Amino acid sequence: MFTASLENFVSPSGQRDAYIGPRWDGAGTGQSDGLISAGGVGSGLGAASSAVELPENVAMVKTSSRCWNGMIVDLNERACTGRVLCQLERHEDLTRLGAQLEEVGRDPAETRSAANTPNPLGYQPRHLYFAPAEMKLWGHSADIRYVKCATISFPFKVIQERLGIVQPAGLAETPQLRFNDDRLWTLIKLLTEAIDDVDPTAQLYGDSLTAAIAAKLLVRATEPKGSYRGLSPLQLKDAIGYLEDRMPKKVELSALAELAGLSQSHYCRAFKVSTGLAPYQWQLQARIERAKDLLLTTNRPLDDVAEATGFADAVHFGRTFRRMIGVPPAAWRVDRHT
Numbered sequence: 001m002f003t004a005s006l007e008n009f010v011s012p013s014g015q016r017d018a019y020i021g022p023r024w025d026g027a028g029t030g031q032s033d034g035l036i037s038a039g040g041v042g043s044g045l046g047a048a049s050s051a052v053e054l055p056e057n058v059a060m061v062k063t064s065s066r067c068w069n070g071m072i073v074d075l076n077e078r079a080c081t082g083r084v085l086c087q088l089e090r091h092e093d094l095t096r097l098g099a100q101l102e103e104v105g106r107d108p109a110e111t112r113s114a115a116n117t118p119n120p121l122g123y124q125p126r127h128l129y130f131a132p133a134e135m136k137l138w139g140h141s142a143d144i145r146y147v148k149c150a151t152i153s154f155p156f157k158v159i160q161e162r163l164g165i166v167q168p169a170g171l172a173e174t175p176q177l178r179f180n181d182d183r184l185w186t187l188i189k190l191l192t193e194a195i196d197d198v199d200p201t202a203q204l205y206g207d208s209l210t211a212a213i214a215a216k217l218l219v220r221a222t223e224p225k226g227s228y229r230g231l232s233p234l235q236l237k238d239a240i241g242y243l244e245d246r247m248p249k250k251v252e253l254s255a256l257a258e259l260a261g262l263s264q265s266h267y268c269r270a271f272k273v274s275t276g277l278a279p280y281q282w283q284l285q286a287r288i289e290r291a292k293d294l295l296l297t298t299n300r301p302l303d304d305v306a307e308a309t310g311f312a313d314a315v316h317f318g319r320t321f322r323r324m325i326g327v328p329p330a331a332w333r334v335d336r337h338t
Contacts (some may be wrong), residue, residue: 119178187212214265
């Protein structure tokens with residue numbers, strides 16, 4: 001898995017610049033793309049103004065980044081032309097969790113603890129790695145053409161406090177160069193697919209996924225499956241009121257959890273027990289219900305309805321409405337009026 005420091009860096013606030021060293025500010029949410037080709041510069045607004053040297057046999061690097069819950073999520077793609085060996089310096093001062101999403105080549109990529117020391121664990125598809133802060137890592141392949149991987153970087157103590165992790169599991173201090181966990185891998189993949197999603201619900205969605213990843217990775221299981229309780233009537237009332245008052249704006253899961261006095265992972269489970277939906281699903285459904293009300297009670301055009309309910313435009317609104325309701329909003333409006 002190659003997450004070399006020779007790529008455009010996108011801070012959690014959304015600013016892009018040439019990456020010169022690990023850093024984290026723990027606040028805000030941003031997303032952007034950086035593209036660097038061999039001997040060239042980053043493309044797009046805010047790209048690096050000088051040439052960036054890539055590791056040997058790495059022809060192109062593309063990175064998309066976003067921050068949820070104080071956890072920096074990087075999706076990295078690299079086009080390569082043979083043997084690659086590079087140090088993974090990006091966010092080295094933070095705890096890192098990496099997942100191999102896709103690769104093409106004659107020799108699978110591997111994570112190493114030293115440049116010339118092969119990974120002692122055999123190849124496994126969908127493999128992950130876990131590295132405590134300050135651990136040195138290298139990525140290596142004897143012959144690779146394309147690799148896509150994800151890295152989640154976070155300050156462990158801050159995340160432990162923010163997510164209410166009281167007694168972290170042993171993995172928090174134990175490096176693992178290669179291991180398998182299908183659920184964890186799937187959660188990471190879903191998270192990378194939301195990096196460029198500008199929909200307001202993507203905030204709650206990403207917060208929920210990062211909370212689930214942290215819980216899966218760091219928390220010892222103490223409750224048997226199926227024993228989770230829902231929110232109290234007052235907690236549920238507060239949650240619904242909070243979501244409705246801020247609709248269609250972004251809402252952070254941490255705010256909802258704090259309102260109920262629960263950890264984020266506990267809150268997600270309790271909310272779903274009470275409503276049958278995850279918080280982000282409830283928020284999206286509520287936006288669609290508000291859109292249906294506007295379609296029925298006003299003559300506002302679809303663009304206005306989309307804007308009033310937090311969608312980027314009428315196309316985005318129409319696609320989501322049809323996926324959830326089964327028909328386009330214009331057809332639904334006509335059918336209800338007739």
